[in-house]
Amino acid sequence: MKQRIDGQAVRRFIVVAAASLLGLSLAGCAGFFGPHEKRADAQLVPTMGSAARGTVTFSERSDGVQVTYNLSGLPANSDHALQIHERGDCNAADGSSAGRIFAPAADELKPGARVEGDLGNIHADENGGATGFIVAPDVSLDGVRSILSRSVLILRDPSDPYFSSRSAGPALACGLIRQ
Structure with missing residues (x-):
């Protein structure tokens, strides 16, 4: 059929x-x-004597790396430096194992030049929380200016972009930047 x-x-x-x-x-x-968005994250843990903690996310954009932070445990109504440091090591209780501030172009030697690792200052609200983002045009997630496998620190004091050799105080929290 x-x-x-x-x-x-x-x-x-x-x-x-x-x-x-x-x-x-x-x-x-x-x-x-x-x-394919290039992205990295860091979980910040408090240094000895501090309660600061949180997350920092790094997303590469055409105008730089967007650094998004969500932090808690900071002193109320205070300003703090957010910095990338050379080594991805947060083992020291005071965060000192992270090394110096990240400066691949040795800009720390030039007066008035902002160092690449100095991302800027953040402000904690009345509850000790800080959320927001910063666009860092001088760093990346690959190449010579890569911040991968380095540390991100929150320091006690705000940074002064015109005097990068001046310390922003001790670290309050430290985290390793990972993809």
């Missing part, structure tokens, strides 16, 4: 099959060719 196949049904089947295959292949390409 021969079965007759309707021409319109065959065309519909071919169109549906082609659309499915095209959708599958484009979905695979989107994963390959689509935008």
